[in-house]
Amino acid sequence: MLRRLLFGSSLRTIVFIIVLTVGVAALLVSLAPEPESREPPPQIPFAQTARVSPGAGAIPVHGSGSVRPSAEIDVAPQVGGKVVWVSPAFQSGGRVATGQTLFRIEEADYAYRVQEAEANLAASRVAFLQEQEQAAIAREQYELYADRRGGGAASSQASPLTLREPQLEAADAARSRDEARLEEANLALSRTRVTAPFDGYVRAESVDVGQVVNPGQPVGRLFASDAVEVVVPLSDADAALIPGLWELAAGDRSGGAAARVTAQYGEGSYVWEGYVDRGEASLDVQTRTIDVIVRVPDPFSSTGDGQPPLLVGKFVEVEIAGLAPEGYVRIPRAALQPGNEVWAVNEDGVVSIVPVQVLQRANDEAFVTGSLGGGELVVTGGIQFATEGMRVQTQADADR
Known part of the structure; x- marks a missing residue:
């Protein structure tokens, strides 16, 4: 019986507390001031902007x-033979100067050819001198013969063979031939020294002492410095x-x-x-x-x-x-819109669409001409599209 009385008293206490709490809450709500009603702000998009810089000088x-390289060649000998010396500079990465000897080919065979050509030239010169003398004698004899006959015939009427003119021309041609052969032998001898045609660097080489090379065989590569x-x-x-x-x-x-x-x-x-x-x-x-x-x-x-x-x-x-045209400006490259347009923003936040002519696109900026002035704001981000006359917010509006 006592347990039932205690349980009933606790239940009444809990119910009283709940009712009291609800009443206090209702009272506080009724006494709270009503919030002020405000109109929602206009939905004006925020645009990122940058200022146009006036252009000056070359673009x-x-x-x-x-x-x-400005010039690069293969190194190849013009005559063949055994290589007897190679310059220490003639190796990959080496630097050479104009006229410097890169390597030498054995000279003995070419020196012998020079001696042979000199001997042949000496003989042909003697033969030419002899033929000159014989031609002079032949002319004197013919003139003497003409005088004896009393006909007064000119030497121009004589046969060229009588005056030994073809023989003299042949002797002169033989002398010229042997002179050319001597020059050729001396030239071949000089070509046993392979030299650098310009100041430069050795890119590659493939020649060593004792190696036999042939005319025109590439044995290295040079480029100008x-x-x-x-x-x-x-x-x-x-x-x-x-x-x-x-x-x-x-x-x-x-x-x-x-x-x-x-x-x-x-x-x-x-x-x-x-x-x-x-x-x-x-x-x-x-x-x-x-x-x-x-x-x-x-x-x-x-x-x-x-x-x-x-x-x-x-x-x-x-x-x-590049060129230095008049009246161009520099804008951030992000400000250049499709169709070569720029969205300019005036002080009131009103957008105007300005067509431009793009002169150059650099990494972060573009050089354009059009109805843009230095210091003018242009949109670089924040909005996906723009129409003529629409309003936007800029950082300057946010700082106010």
Whole structure:
């Protein structure tokens, strides 16, 4: 009985607490102030913008390519024989100077030919002198004969054989032949020394002392060190920005546009000054690009500041000084929209669509002409489309 009384009392207490809690909550809700009603803000999109920079000076034309020699030849002897000496510089990576002997071929056989040719020439000269004397005697005898006959016949009426003119011409021709043979023998003797035609580096060699070589057999390869070339493939639009490209005379340094060649070596970046030497007169059949040749003088000379040489085969970046038109501006490349349009934003956040003519697209910026002024805001992101007169928010609005 007592247990039932205790259970009933606890139940009434729990019910009382719940009712009291609900009543207090209802009272607090009824006493709370009503929230102020606000109109939702207008749905104006936020656009990322950047300012237009006025253009000045030459428009850079960017490209890349590989370094190649300005001149490269195979080294081959013009006469055959056994190699008796090889220059220590004539090995892969060696540097040689103009006229330096690379290797020598045994001279004995060619020296004998020179002696033989000298002896033959001496004999033919004697024979020519003898024939001259005999021709002179023949002419005197004929004139004496003509005087005795009293006919007064001129020597011009005499037979050439009588005056020994053909014999004299044959003796003179034999002398000239032997002189030519002597020159040929001396030339062959001089060619036993194979020399470098220009200052350069040895790319490869395959000759040793004791080796027998034949005329025209390649035994090495040299490339010139006075200059290198970089073949830069460009689109026709980029090539059109290079001033006077098609009027350039190859090798004329004064006419080509200036160029800067940049190469990476380890953690460092190094620059060489060059110029546009010429443009290829045909398109690449696969890439449909125009190969522009940039020439870099003295790529292997040391500047004393630790700069490495511009190695053949190195992949480099090239910047060419292009045309310098008036009235162009520089914009972020992200601001250039499809159809060569730019979305300009005025101070009130109103968008206007401005058509532009693209002069050049660089890595992060574009060079254009059109109705854009320096300092004007253009959209670079944040919205996918725009219409004439639409409103956008910019960072300047957010900072207000």
